[in-house]
Amino acid sequence: MLDPLPRPIGGYWGDWQDAVCDHTAEALLDRCVAARMLEHVNPDVPSPGFVIPILHWLGTPQMFWDSDIGKTIETIAYSLYRKLNPRLEARADEIIDIYEKLQDPDGMLVWLRQNF
Secondary structure: OOOOOOOOOOOOOHHHHHHHHHHHHHHHHHHHHHOOHHHHHOOOOOOOOOOOOOOOOOOOHHHHHHHHHHHHHHHHHHHHHHOOOHHHHHHHHHHHHHHHHHEOOOOOEOOHHHHO
């Protein structure tokens, strides 16, 4: 593992950072799984369609699931930099592999074609 900087330990935010590493990162991922977000982006499984109905503003919070998953992966990446967790890393790698399958040869990543 490339380790260009020392891992941040302690300090004013240390307890909060430890909480993210020990609990929050995995809890965010568990919520994505429970909401069926990963089924929506995985081209190898049938799309569940609309899980959250269209609302009065003619949209659904489901439209933003790609950013929710992205922020979860970002949280996991920070967490893994700070404190190694092989099980959480393996779960994140599975999601990254799913997104790799969605990438077009020109580099464009379009997840919507799977979903609606």
